[in-house]
Amino acid sequence: MSTITAREMMNIRNIVAYNSSGEEDNKQEINHILINGNHFSFGSSGSSSGSSNEDDENDDENQEEEKEEEKEEEEEYDQQQEQPSQEVYNDVISFRSLQHFTNLNHTPFANKIDLAADYQDSSIILSSDDTFGPATNLIKTVATELDTNAQPNEEDEFIDGWLVRRHENLSFATIKFGAPGIIRGIDIDLTGYTQCAPLRGSVHGYMRGRGNSWAPLIDNVSLIPNSRNFFEIRNNKERHSHVHITVSPGGGVTRLRCYGDVANSNPLNHMEVNLASTKLGAEIVKKPVGIVRGEFPNLIISRRESNQDGWIRPRSFFQSDFTIIKLAGEGIIDRIVVDTMHFIGNAPLSVSLEGCCIAEQGGTEDPDPLRSAHWVNLIAENEQTNDITPNNSNVLPCIYSGPITHIRFRPIPDGGVQQIMVKGNFYNANTELPQQPKFEPPKKRKLSDENEYICNDENRRKSTRTRRPVLRFQ
Numbered sequence: 001m002s003t004i005t006a007r008e009m010m011n012i013r014n015i016v017a018y019n020s021s022g023e024e025d026n027k028q029e030i031n032h033i034l035i036n037g038n039h040f041s042f043g044s045s046g047s048s049s050g051s052s053n054e055d056d057e058n059d060d061e062n063q064e065e066e067k068e069e070e071k072e073e074e075e076e077y078d079q080q081q082e083q084p085s086q087e088v089y090n091d092v093i094s095f096r097s098l099q100h101f102t103n104l105n106h107t108p109f110a111n112k113i114d115l116a117a118d119y120q121d122s123s124i125i126l127s128s129d130d131t132f133g134p135a136t137n138l139i140k141t142v143a144t145e146l147d148t149n150a151q152p153n154e155e156d157e158f159i160d161g162w163l164v165r166r167h168e169n170l171s172f173a174t175i176k177f178g179a180p181g182i183i184r185g186i187d188i189d190l191t192g193y194t195q196c197a198p199l200r201g202s203v204h205g206y207m208r209g210r211g212n213s214w215a216p217l218i219d220n221v222s223l224i225p226n227s228r229n230f231f232e233i234r235n236n237k238e239r240h241s242h243v244h245i246t247v248s249p250g251g252g253v254t255r256l257r258c259y260g261d262v263a264n265s266n267p268l269n270h271m272e273v274n275l276a277s278t279k280l281g282a283e284i285v286k287k288p289v290g291i292v293r294g295e296f297p298n299l300i301i302s303r304r305e306s307n308q309d310g311w312i313r314p315r316s317f318f319q320s321d322f323t324i325i326k327l328a329g330e331g332i333i334d335r336i337v338v339d340t341m342h343f344i345g346n347a348p349l350s351v352s353l354e355g356c357c358i359a360e361q362g363g364t365e366d367p368d369p370l371r372s373a374h375w376v377n378l379i380a381e382n383e384q385t386n387d388i389t390p391n392n393s394n395v396l397p398c399i400y401s402g403p404i405t406h407i408r409f410r411p412i413p414d415g416g417v418q419q420i421m422v423k424g425n426f427y428n429a430n431t432e433l434p435q436q437p438k439f440e441p442p443k444k445r446k447l448s449d450e451n452e453y454i455c456n457d458e459n460r461r462k463s464t465r466t467r468r469p470v471l472r473f474q
Contacts, residue, residue: 093238095186095218098230104295107230109185111285112259113278116243117141119301120279121178125242128171129250132163135173138245138256141296142308154196154252161254163196168250171198179262179279180241186218187257188229188245197225198247203256206242214244223247239263264328272334276300276407276422280328285406286370288321290314292416299409299420300325307342312416322408324370325420330357330405330427333398336378337421340390347390348411353378355404376400378407388415403427 101107116122118139127135132155140160155163164171183205190197201223204214215238218231245256262281276282277300284297292312299311311323333355340347356373379386379396388394388411409420 093215093217093236094234096232096234097221098232099224101230102228104187104228104230107185108232109259111283112184113181113262113281113283113297114141114257115177115179115181115183115240115260115262116175116256116258117296119296119303123176123178124173125176126172126174127162128173129164129168130162131165133161133252135162138162138173138253139175140255154193161192161252163193163252164250170246170248171250172244172246173256174242174244175256175258176242177240177258179264179281180239181260181262181281182236182238183217183233183240183243183258183260184236185233185257185259186231187255187259188223188231188247188253189255189257190223190225190227190229190252191254192226193252193254194226196252198223198249198251198253201229201245201247201253203258204244204246205238205240206244207238207240217243233260262328270425272423272425273328274302274421275327275329275331275333275424275426276325276420277302277328282328283326284323285326286322286324286408287311288313288323291323299323299417301419304339304341304418310341310343310416310418312346313348313411313414315414322410324406324408325422326406327404327422328426330359330403331422331424332401332427333378333404333422333424335398335423336396336407337419337423338388338394338396338417339419339421340388340392340394340416341418342391343416343418344391346416348388348413348415348417350386350388350412351379351396351417352410352412353396353407355400355407357403358405370406373406375408376402378404398424 098107104110114120116139118136119141122139124135124139137160142160162173186203188201188203199222200220202219202221203217205217206214217233217236221229221231223229243256243258245253247253261283262279264281273280278297279302282300284299292314293308293310296309298309301309303309313321336353338351354375355378356370356375358369358373378398378400380399386396404424407422409417411417
């Protein structure tokens with residue numbers, strides 16, 4: 001595990017203390033909370049019922065006095081709400097519980113990258129306990145489906161998740177992102193845990209732009225056992241590098257997914273990179289229905305040694321089904337690598353690769369820009385050059401020299417591909433390449449009168465030594 005600084009450890013202890021203190025007070029279910037950095041208090045509004053007893057129904061004066069008191073209390077309450085707090089953030093973060101969603105494809109963040117996944121080089125830097133399951137299972141991505149059947153003993157070894165020892169009031173773990181990003185959705189997966197499932201949970205994010213502080217993303221929410229608990233994060237513009245999960249009472253959590261956008265500022269404008277890398281911010285925005293292993297973006301994950309990655313296109317698909325990949329940024333493509341490693345008998349015969357450039361608009365945006373985009377062919381149409389070799393890394397040169405933001409891929413006629421890499425450079429029209437200084441030969445120095453007199457052949461002193469012929473063989 002990676003090291004953690006003393007300041008981060010102090011902040012984590014404060015989060016644990018905050019969650020443990022509010023565990024008994026906040027028992028009601030919260031579906032939507034505005035996060036403003038303050039301690040949450042759920043008190044009464046201070047307004048009375050205004051109804052009198054049966055004996056005082058005819059007393060109009062008492063009713064008028066009560067109404068006046070209610071108005072005064074409401075005015076005071078409104079004035080208190082209008083006064084801004086010193087700790088309120090400018091951009092208020094909110095979350096919404098998606099209790100009726102059981103599939104990731106139905107959520108608004110289905111096409112986002114899991115920032116906490118192991119394929120992003122994320123790691124666990126702190127965990128409260130790992131007795132019955134290591135915390136590294138929280139960020140693991142596997143192609144096999146999890147077992148949802150109830151088990152008589154959920155502490156057995158075959159349970160795939162993070163499970164702490166018994167009689168713990170709460171358990172916590174801290175994850176460091178491999179690539180920092182903006183979180184759009186969170187999934188606290190409790191699949192497989194019914195008896196050991198926690199009842200409530202919280203997730204905090206570490207923000208370096210806010211004075212190195214932790215801010216709650218979801219706070220003290222109720223969790224449903226043996227199911228996936230989705231939460232949509234709204235109005236989040238912060239760049240998070242760590243997340244800290246706390247569940248109470250201490251139990252089992254199968255996975256923690258933090259879906260979002262990689263905060264990529266394109267620092268390598270003129271260096272060759274993989275524009276289709278998830279670590280730089282590439283996403284799969286459209287995929288055919290029924291793709292095998294399609295839950296994760298295996299098509300653009302850099303895990304060539306694993307035989308559980310890659311996408312397999314079944315034989316029953318139509319020829320018009322494409323997979324559209326949004327590149328990490330607008331770039332100039334040099335070549336495209338179609339890797340068919342581990343696909344020996346089910347690799348495609350050839351591929352179709354097209355690209356388009358969709359410029360970001362600051363005003364009104366097109367609701368479906370991919371449909372109206374102009375797609376161009378990126379590789380040669382010669383069948384011999386596009387032949388795909390099984391279990392091999394196939395390099396296809398790009399014949400288009402313009403900027404590209406999206407590519408769409410289709411295996412012909414079908415088959416499986418391990419990974420697609422798009423090699424090229426980020427394109428930025430406002431940035432010019434640094435020009436190297438021109439080489440100029442050194443200028444000749446002007447000779448003085450004395451040096452010019454000495455350098456003259458007529459004024460040189462001749463040697464008095466007689467020259468003798470040198471024989472080659474002596």
